[in-house]
Amino acid sequence: TELTHFDDSGASRMVDVGDKPVTARMARAEAVVEMRPETLATIRDRGLAKGDVFEVARIAGIMATRRTSDLIPLCHPLPLEGARVDFEILDSQTVRIEATVNVRARTGVEMEAMTAVSVAALTVYDMCKSIDRAMSISGVRLLEKSGGKSGHFVREPVSS
Amino acid sequence: TELTHFDDSGASRMVDVGDKPVTARMARAEAVVEMRPETLATIRDRGLAKGDVFEVARIAGIMATRRTSDLIPLCHPLPLEGARVDFEILDSQTVRIEATVNVRARTGVEMEAMTAVSVAALTVYDMCKSIDRAMSISGVRLLEKSGGKSGHFVREPVSS
Amino acid sequence: TELTHFDDSGASRMVDVGDKPVTARMARAEAVVEMRPETLATIRDRGLAKGDVFEVARIAGIMATRRTSDLIPLCHPLPLEGARVDFEILDSQTVRIEATVNVRARTGVEMEAMTAVSVAALTVYDMCKSIDRAMSISGVRLLEKSGGKSGHFVREPVSS
Amino acid sequence: TELTHFDDSGASRMVDVGDKPVTARMARAEAVVEMRPETLATIRDRGLAKGDVFEVARIAGIMATRRTSDLIPLCHPLPLEGARVDFEILDSQTVRIEATVNVRARTGVEMEAMTAVSVAALTVYDMCKSIDRAMSISGVRLLEKSGGKSGHFVREPVSS
Amino acid sequence: TELTHFDDSGASRMVDVGDKPVTARMARAEAVVEMRPETLATIRDRGLAKGDVFEVARIAGIMATRRTSDLIPLCHPLPLEGARVDFEILDSQTVRIEATVNVRARTGVEMEAMTAVSVAALTVYDMCKSIDRAMSISGVRLLEKSGGKSGHFVREPVSS
Amino acid sequence: TELTHFDDSGASRMVDVGDKPVTARMARAEAVVEMRPETLATIRDRGLAKGDVFEVARIAGIMATRRTSDLIPLCHPLPLEGARVDFEILDSQTVRIEATVNVRARTGVEMEAMTAVSVAALTVYDMCKSIDRAMSISGVRLLEKSGGKSGHFVREPVSS
Numbered sequence: 021t022e023l024t025h026f027d028d029s030g031a032s033r034m035v036d037v038g039d040k041p042v043t044a045r046m047a048r049a050e051a052v053v054e055m056r057p058e059t060l061a062t063i064r065d066r067g068l069a070k071g072d073v074f075e076v077a078r079i080a081g082i083m084a085t086r087r088t089s090d091l092i093p094l095c096h097p098l099p100l101e102g103a104r105v106d107f108e109i110l111d112s113q114t115v116r117i118e119a120t121v122n123v124r125a126r127t128g129v130e131m132e133a134m135t136a137v138s139v140a141a142l143t144v145y146d147m148c149k150s151i152d153r154a155m156s157i158s159g160v161r162l163l164e165k166s167g168g169k170s171g172h173f174v175r176e177p178v179s180s
Numbered sequence: 181t182e183l184t185h186f187d188d189s190g191a192s193r194m195v196d197v198g199d200k201p202v203t204a205r206m207a208r209a210e211a212v213v214e215m216r217p218e219t220l221a222t223i224r225d226r227g228l229a230k231g232d233v234f235e236v237a238r239i240a241g242i243m244a245t246r247r248t249s250d251l252i253p254l255c256h257p258l259p260l261e262g263a264r265v266d267f268e269i270l271d272s273q274t275v276r277i278e279a280t281v282n283v284r285a286r287t288g289v290e291m292e293a294m295t296a297v298s299v300a301a302l303t304v305y306d307m308c309k310s311i312d313r314a315m316s317i318s319g320v321r322l323l324e325k326s327g328g329k330s331g332h333f334v335r336e337p338v339s340s
Numbered sequence: 341t342e343l344t345h346f347d348d349s350g351a352s353r354m355v356d357v358g359d360k361p362v363t364a365r366m367a368r369a370e371a372v373v374e375m376r377p378e379t380l381a382t383i384r385d386r387g388l389a390k391g392d393v394f395e396v397a398r399i400a401g402i403m404a405t406r407r408t409s410d411l412i413p414l415c416h417p418l419p420l421e422g423a424r425v426d427f428e429i430l431d432s433q434t435v436r437i438e439a440t441v442n443v444r445a446r447t448g449v450e451m452e453a454m455t456a457v458s459v460a461a462l463t464v465y466d467m468c469k470s471i472d473r474a475m476s477i478s479g480v481r482l483l484e485k486s487g488g489k490s491g492h493f494v495r496e497p498v499s500s
Numbered sequence: 501t502e503l504t505h506f507d508d509s510g511a512s513r514m515v516d517v518g519d520k521p522v523t524a525r526m527a528r529a530e531a532v533v534e535m536r537p538e539t540l541a542t543i544r545d546r547g548l549a550k551g552d553v554f555e556v557a558r559i560a561g562i563m564a565t566r567r568t569s570d571l572i573p574l575c576h577p578l579p580l581e582g583a584r585v586d587f588e589i590l591d592s593q594t595v596r597i598e599a600t601v602n603v604r605a606r607t608g609v610e611m612e613a614m615t616a617v618s619v620a621a622l623t624v625y626d627m628c629k630s631i632d633r634a635m636s637i638s639g640v641r642l643l644e645k646s647g648g649k650s651g652h653f654v655r656e657p658v659s660s
Numbered sequence: 661t662e663l664t665h666f667d668d669s670g671a672s673r674m675v676d677v678g679d680k681p682v683t684a685r686m687a688r689a690e691a692v693v694e695m696r697p698e699t700l701a702t703i704r705d706r707g708l709a710k711g712d713v714f715e716v717a718r719i720a721g722i723m724a725t726r727r728t729s730d731l732i733p734l735c736h737p738l739p740l741e742g743a744r745v746d747f748e749i750l751d752s753q754t755v756r757i758e759a760t761v762n763v764r765a766r767t768g769v770e771m772e773a774m775t776a777v778s779v780a781a782l783t784v785y786d787m788c789k790s791i792d793r794a795m796s797i798s799g800v801r802l803l804e805k806s807g808g809k810s811g812h813f814v815r816e817p818v819s820s
Numbered sequence: 821t822e823l824t825h826f827d828d829s830g831a832s833r834m835v836d837v838g839d840k841p842v843t844a845r846m847a848r849a850e851a852v853v854e855m856r857p858e859t860l861a862t863i864r865d866r867g868l869a870k871g872d873v874f875e876v877a878r879i880a881g882i883m884a885t886r887r888t889s890d891l892i893p894l895c896h897p898l899p900l901e902g903a904r905v906d907f908e909i910l911d912s913q914t915v916r917i918e919a920t921v922n923v924r925a926r927t928g929v930e931m932e933a934m935t936a937v938s939v940a941a942l943t944v945y946d947m948c949k950s951i952d953r954a955m956s957i958s959g960v961r962l963l964e965k966s967g968g969k970s971g972h973f974v975r976e977p978v979s980s
Contacts, residue, residue: 023222023233025307027904030226032236032875034882036902036922038844044518051317062183066190072395073183075512076192079399079573080253082514086569086577089886091247091299092306093240093879097886097899099577101606102516104507122516126901130313131306138298139251141320146252146291147185153290153325153333157211158318160301165313173313187424192395194402196422196442198364204678235672235872239733239879242674246729246737249406253399257406257419259737261766262676264667282676286421343542343553345627347744350546352556352715354722356742356762358684371637382503386510393503396512400573409726411567411619412626413560413719417726417739446741450633451626458618459571461640466572466611467505473610473645473653477531478638480621485633493633524838552715555832559719559893562834566889566897579897581926582836584827602836663862663873664950670866672876691957702823706830713823716832720893731887731939732946733880770953771946778938779891781960786892786931787825793930793965793973797851798958800941805953813953 025094034094040126045167049133050118050177051141051160057112059152063144064109073147074107077117081105081140085121085132092135098125100132105140110180117141118163118177128168134160185254194254200286205327209293210278210337211301211320217272219312223304224269233307234267237277241265241300245281245292252295258285260292265300270340277301278323278337288328294320345414354414360446365487369453370438370497371461371480377432379472383464384429393467394427397437401425401460405441405452412455418445420452425460430500437461438483438497448488454480505574514574520606525647529613530598530657531621531640537592539632543624544589553627554587557597561585561620565601565612572615578605580612585620590660597621598643598657608648614640665734674734680766685807689773690758690817691781691800697752699792703784704749713787714747717757721745721780725761725772732775738765740772745780750820757781758803758817768808774800825894834894840926845967849933850918850977851941851960857912859952863944864909873947874907877917881905881940885921885932892935898925900932905940910980917941918963918977928968934960 024035063073082103089097102122110116119136121129141157148155165173184195223233242263249257262282270276279296281289301317308315325333344355383393402423409417422442430436439456441449461477468475485493504515543553562583569577582602590596599616601609621637628635645653664675703713722743729737742762750756759776761769781797788795805813824835863873882903889897902922910916919936921929941957948955964974 022311023226023307024310025236026226031904031906032878032882033904034885034900034902038901038922038924066183066186072392075392075395076185076253076399078512079396080251082512083403083570083573084251085514087247087251090883091240091244091251092303093236093883095306096901099579099605099899100514101518101576102514104511104513106511122518124518125899130309131302134302134305138302138317138320142291142294142298143252145294146255147183149290149322150184151182153322153330154335155321156318157298157320158316160298160317160320161315162309162313170313175314191424191426192398192402193424194405194420194422198421198442198444232872232875235875236879238672239876242672243730243733243883245674250403253403256421259419259739259765260674261678261736262674264671264673266671282678284678285419342631343546343627344630345556346546351744351746352718352722353744354725354740354742358741358762358764386503386506396505396573400571404571407567407571410723411560411564411571412623413556413723415626416741419739445739450629451622454622454625458622458637458640462611462614462618463572465614466575467503469610469642470504471502473642473650474655475641476638477618477640478636480618480637480640481635482629482633490633495634552712555712555715556719558832559716562832563723563890563893565834579899579925580834581838581896582834584831584833586831602838604838662951663866663947665876665947666866706823706826716825716893720891724891727887727891731880731884731891732943733876735946770949771942774942774945778942778957778960782931782934782938783892785934786895787823789930789962790824791822793962793970794975795961796958797938797960798956800938800957800960801955802949802953810953815954 032094037126042124042126043167044124045128046122047129047133048120048164049137049162050116051137051157053115053141053144053157055113055155056152059148060113073144077140077143078105080143081119081136084139085136088132088135092131095131096127098123105136128165130162130165192254197286202284202286203327204284205288206282207288207290207293208280208324209297209322210276211297211317213275213301213304213317215273215315216312219308220273233304237300237303238265240303241279241296244299245296248292248295252291255291256287258283265296288325290322290325352414357446362444362446363487364444365448366442367449367453368440368484369457369482371457371477373435373461373464373477375433375475376472379468380433393464397460397463398425400463401439401456404459405456408452408455412451415451416447418443425456448485450482450485512574517606522604522606523647524604525608526602527609527613528600528644529617529642531617531637533595533621533624533637535593535635536632539628540593553624557620557623558585560623561599561616564619565616568612568615572611575611576607578603585616608645610642610645672734677766682764682766683807684764685768686762687768687770687773688760688804689777689802690756691777691797692818693755693781693784693797695753695795696792699788700753713784717780717783718745720783721759721776724779725776728772728775732771735771736767738763745776768805770802770805832894837926842924842926843967844924845928846922847928847930847933848920848964849937849962850916851937851957852978853915853941853944853957855913855955856952859948860913873944877940877943878905880943881919881936884939885936888932888935892931895931896927898923905936928965930962930965
C-alpha cells in the first residue's frame with residue numbers, strides 16, 4: 021500500500037507522469053441528492069415550464085471539470101476533450117447525477133468526473149436551499165475508469 | 181414554495197440582496213468519506229509520521245471557500261472573514277469532515293461551507309485513490325446556519 | 341480630459357477609491373448578436389423544446405460578472421449583490437442581450453455589466469458557430485449607470 | 501442544421517473531440533471600438549508620451565485567450581501556442597482590434613480569438629470611460645479560421 | 661510567539677477576523693531584480709522606444725493583487741480599493757519594484773503588496789530570460805504597513 | 821540581444837511556439853527566506869509537533885505551478901506532468917526552497933518553477949508575519965533547465 025502523492029520522505033507532490041504513455045482515458049462518476057418530495061416536485065414542475073434547475077447544475081458541473089486542478093492540490097491539469105453531466109430522477113426524493121469525462125493523456129480523469137458530480141450536486145443544493153435547507157448529497161463515487169495501466173474499473177450505478 | 185434563483189419568467193439570476201442588512205453570519209457543514217479499513221489505517225499511520233493526507237485536504241477545503249462563487253453559478257462573492265476545516269475518524273472506515281465559515285454580509289455562507297467539505301473530501305479521495313478506488317463521499321449537508329432572517333438552523337452531526 | 345487609470349507620470353494603476361463613499365450603485369449594458377434567420381429560428385425552436393442556448397448564455401453572463409476583475413487589468417474587485425441577464429429577439433436575425441448589476445460599493449459596476457453582455461454574446465456565438473460562423477456581436481454599450489458622483493446616466497436601448 | 505453543443509435529448513455538453521486529429525489551427529477575429537474624436541485623440545497622444553491604453557488592452561486580450569474556457573461554458577481547454585492582439589486607428593473615432601491565436605489541437609481557437617478582441621475592447625472602454633461613457637464596441641466577428649475539417653474560412657477585415 | 665494561522669491543535673485555518681474593526685489599511689512592499697548590465701540597457705532602450713517591459717510587469721503586478729487569496733492558502737479575500745506598482749533603476753544592473761495597496765477592511769494587505777512585487781519581478785524575468793537566464797530576484801520584503809492594531813511599521817527602501 | 825516577447829513593432833505577444841518540437845523539459849528554481857532565529861525555531865518546533873508551515877507552503881507552491889499562466893502575461897499554458905517543492909534549513913535563520921517542474925511540451929517550465937518557489941516563500945511569510953514582519957525573500961533564481969534548443973543550463977544551489 022502506497023500513497024503515490026507523497027514521496028519517500030513524506031513530502032506531497034504532483035507525481036511526475038511523464039513516463040506514462042498517452043492513452044484514451046475515460047471516467048464516469050455519480051452522486052445523488054436527497055430532498056423532500058415537495059422540493060423534487062418543484063424542480064420537476066419548473067423544468068417542464070421555465071427555469072430548469074438541472075440545466076444550471078449541468079453547466080456548473082461541466083465547467084467544474086476544467087477547474088479541477090485549481091481545486092485539488094495534487095491533481096494534474098489536463099486538456100479535456102469531452103464532458104457531460106446527466107440527471108435522473110430515481111424516486112420521489114432522489115436525483116442521481118452522472119458525469120462522464122474524456123481525455124487522451126498520461127493520467128486519468130477520475131477527479132474531473134468526481135468534481136463534476138459534486139459541483140452539480142452543490143448547485144442543485146444552492147438553487148433549492150431556500151425551500152429545503154436539509155437536502156443532502158451522498159454516494160459521490162467513481163463508476164467507471166478506463167485507459168490507464170491499472171485496468172478497467174466498473175461498477176453498477178445506484179438505482180431506484 | 182419559491183426558488184428565489186429564478187425570476188417570475190423563469191430566468192435564473194443572482195438575486196439582488198442589496199436590501200438585506202449586513203449581519204454576522206456563520207455556517208457549518210459536514211461530509212463523510214467511507215473507505216476500506218486498510219486505507220484509513222494508512223492515512224492514520226502517515227499522519228503520525230510524515231505526509232498528512234488530512235492537512236493537504238484541509239488546505240484544499242479552506243481555499244475552496246474562496247472559489248465558491250467561481251463554481252456555483254448563482255452564488256454571491258463574499259469577503260469571507262474566517263474558515264476552518266476539521267477531520268474526525270468516526271470508526272475504522274469512516275472519516276467525518278466539518279467546515280465552519282464566517283462573514284459579515286448581506287447573504288449567508290452555506291455554500292462556502294458545503295463546498296469546503298466537498299473539496300476536502302474530494303482531496304482525500306484523490307490522495308488515496310491509488311490504493312482504494314471504491315471510496316465514497318456521503319452525508320454532505322448543512323449542520324448549522326445563523327445570522328440571516330430565516331433564523332437559526334442547527335442539527336446534530338453524524339456520529340460513530 | 342483625464343484618464344484616471346494613469347497617474348501623472350503615465351503609470352497605470354488601480355485608482356484608490358478609498359475616499360469615495362459607499363453608495364448603492366447599478367449599471368445596465370446591452371449587446372446585440374446578429375445571425376442568419378435560420379440560426380435564430382433554430383435557437384428559438386430549441387428553446388421551446390429542449391436545449392436552451394439563451395439559458396447557457398445567461399449563466400455564462402452572470403458568472404462573468406464575478407470574473408470581471410480577473411479580466412480587466414485596472415478594475416476593482418467588488419462584492420456584487422445582484423446580477424441578471426435577459427434576452428430579447430428583436431427581429432428575425434437579431435438578439436438583444438441586457439445585463440443589470442447591483443452593488444453597494446465605492447466604485448461602479450459598468451464593467452461588470454459590459455462584461456456580462458459580452459460573455460453572454462460570445463457564448464451564443466460559441467453554441468451556434470457550427471451552423472453560422474459569420475455571426476457578429478455589436479452594440480456593446482452602457483445603457484444606464486447610477487449611484488456615483490458622476491450622476492445618473494441613461495440612454496435608450498436599441499429596438500427593432 | 502445541428503447545434504453540436506446539445507445532445508439528442510437537448511442536454512448541453514462539452515462535445516467529445518477525442519476522435520478528431522490534432523492539426524495546426526489558427527483563428528483571427530476583430531472588433532471595433534467607437535468613441536468621440538476627443539477620446540481617440542487623448543489615447544493617441546498618451547501613446548506617444550506615456551501611459552499607453554492600447555498596451556494595457558493588449559495584455560488583457562492576450563491573457564484572456566487563456567481564460568476562455570473559464571468563461572465560455574462548453575469550450576475546450578487548449579494548450580495555446582501563440583496569441584497576439586493588434587490595434588489600428590481606422591478613422592478619427594474608430595479603433596480596430598485584431599487577435600490571432602494558434603494551437604495544435606483537436607478543436608479550433610475561434611472562441612479564444614473572439615474573447616481576446618472582446619476583452620481588449622472592454623479594457624479600452626474601462627480605461628476611457630471616465631471621459632467618454634458612451635463608447636461602444638461592435639463588429640466582434642471571426643475573420644479567419646484554418647486547420648479543422650470544416651475548411652478554411654476567411655473574410656475581409658473592416659476598413660476605414 | 662504564536663503563529664495565528666494554526667489553532668491550538670495545530671490545524672491550519674483562515675483566522676476569523678470578524679471581531680476586528682474595519683479600518684483604512686495600507687501596505688507597501690519592494691523587490692529588486694538583478695541582471696546583467698546589457699539586459700538592463702535593453703529594457704531601458706526599449707522603454708524609450710516601443711515595447712515596455714516595465715509596463716507589462718506593472719499590469720501583472722497590479723492584477724496579482726487581486727489573485728493573492730487564490731495563491732496564498734490562508735489569506736483573506738479583500739475588496740481592494742487601490743493598487744500601484746512602480747519601477748526604479750537603482751544602478752546599471754538593478755531594478756527596484758515597489759507596490760502600494762489600499763483597502764478598508766478587517767485585516768491588512770501585506771500579502772497583496774508582497775505578491776504584487778513578486779509577480780512583477782517574475783514578469784520581468786519572463787520577458788528577459790531569453791537574453792539573461794541568470795537574473796535573480798531578491799529583497800522581497802515589507803516596507804510599510806498601517807491601519808491595524810499592531811501599529812505602524814515602516815522601514816527604508818533599498819537604495820543605490 | 822532580442823526580447824522575443826515583443827515583435828518588430830514593439831507589440832508584446834505570446835510567442836508562437838507551434839514550430840518547436842515537443843520535448844521532455846525540466847526546470848528547477850530556488851529561493852531563500854531569511855528570518856529571525858526565533859522564527860525559524862518556531863517553524864521547526866511546530867513541524868515536529870503539529871501545524872507544519874512548510875507543508876502548507878509546499879501545497880501553495882505546487883498549486884501555483886498550475887496558475888503560472890494566469891499570473892505571467894505572456895506565458896504559455898502547459899499541461900504540467902510533475903511538480904515538487906522541497907524545503908531545507910540552511911542555517912539558524914535561513915530556509916531554502918527548491919521547486920522542480922516537468923512537462924513534455926514545445927516550451928519550457930522555468931516560469932512555473934520560479935513561480936512555485938516565489939509562492940511557497942510568500943506563504944512562509946504569510947504564516948509567520950504575525951511574529952516576524954521583517955522576514956525577506958531573496959535568491960529567487962533558476963537552478964537548472966533542460967530540454968529546449970538553448971541547451972542544458974545548470975548552476976549550484978546556495979548552500980549554508
